[in-house]
Amino acid sequence: MAVVVSSRLHSYVCCLLFIIISQASAQPSFLNHFCLSDEGSFTANSTYHTNLNTLLSNLTSNTQIDYGFYNLSYGENSDKVYAIGVCRGDVKPDECRSCINNSTVLLTQLCPNQKEAIGWYDKCMLRYSNRSIFGLMETSPLFYTLEFVNATNVDQFNQVLDNLVSNLTGIAAASGDSLRKYAAGNSTAPNLETIYGVVQCTPDLSQQDCNRCLVEAFSRITSSGKISGRVATPSCNIRYENYRFYDEPSTTADAPAPSL
Incomplete structure (x- = not known):
């Protein structure tokens, strides 16, 4: 009898843990x-x-x-x-x-x-x-995070990242409309490190304010040489990773690799 009770208790605990883990993973x-x-x-x-x-x-x-x-x-x-x-x-x-x-x-x-x-x-x-x-462009309050790990070649990585974010910023600000101001894409450095990036503004911003917001936001994390980073403000946000973290992008952009 004791074995049966223990088995039921074990099954209950496992089931409960599964439910908790499933609910946690379902939450954003x-x-x-x-x-x-x-x-x-x-x-x-x-x-x-x-x-x-x-x-x-x-x-x-x-x-x-x-x-x-x-x-x-x-x-x-x-x-x-x-x-x-x-x-x-x-x-x-x-x-x-x-x-x-x-x-x-x-x-x-x-x-x-x-x-x-x-x-x-x-x-x-x-x-x-x-x-x-x-319709207000606001860059405060904000938060930003950076990965601890450095890119293999920091200077080349920073140049490719700068080009990628600059291209995506231009696309999101100029090609976006009152419904969506968003761009996603990737670029590869000469050492085969691929950078995946997303930039976005709230679509109620003007083209000029969207561009200004993204430029100011990126200034918080540019030239860090880290393989991952993000910055978020009330009006815009930027994120880049060394892996693809987004689904089918609405817009893609490839930044040219720096010349050696």
């Missing part, structure tokens, strides 16, 4: 967030709190949006709330809505009473505020 990767105090705070069950909950619960309700950009406002006067949700350009609509919906839950838990907050997942970003944030 959360990167960073900021609870911004400059715009003040609200009290629970206030009009602003109700408006925020209403807005976030309806942010992705328009299933006709298949380009990964949601921008809505709700309320009046000082209780009006503005929100922007944007997904990486290669993310499918259902996955995009799921990512943003997960972010609405987590961000309001992390920032329970701030009127303005922003959070980044691996595949989406969510921000909300009591001020109009549509």
Whole structure:
């Protein structure tokens, strides 16, 4: 009898662990967030709190949006709330809505009473505020990360990366429209190190502001010589890796290798 109970317990524990691991792997990767105090705070069950909950619960309700950009406002006067949700350009609509919906839950838990907050997942970003944030180019707050490992040839790697990001920036800013400003591509250095990159702006930016945002953002991580890096701001983001991390890109760009 003892053996039977032990076997059942073992099966239950294994099943529980499988469920936990499956749920964890199904969740999008959360990167960073900021609870911004400059715009003040609200009290629970206030009009602003109700408006925020209403807005976030309806942010992705328009299933006709298949380009990964949601921008809505709700309320009046000082209780009006503005929100922007944007997904990486290669993310499918259902996955995009799921990512943003997960972010609405987590961000309001992390920032329970701030009127303005922003959070980044691996595949989406969510921000909300009591001020109009549509069409504004903002590079703060930001976060950036760099891999510890250096490229084999730092100088050549940096030159190829600079060319790649510059080409992608031009494509995203100039070829993008009010629905999507995104470009992805890769380039290979002479030592066969391939760099895969993605750049993106919120599509409510002008061409000039998108370009300016990406240039300023990239200045935070350029010339590092690291094989992986990313920088994210409220208005744009850049990521590069030594492996392909995106699905079918909407636009590709190959930067020329530096001459030896």
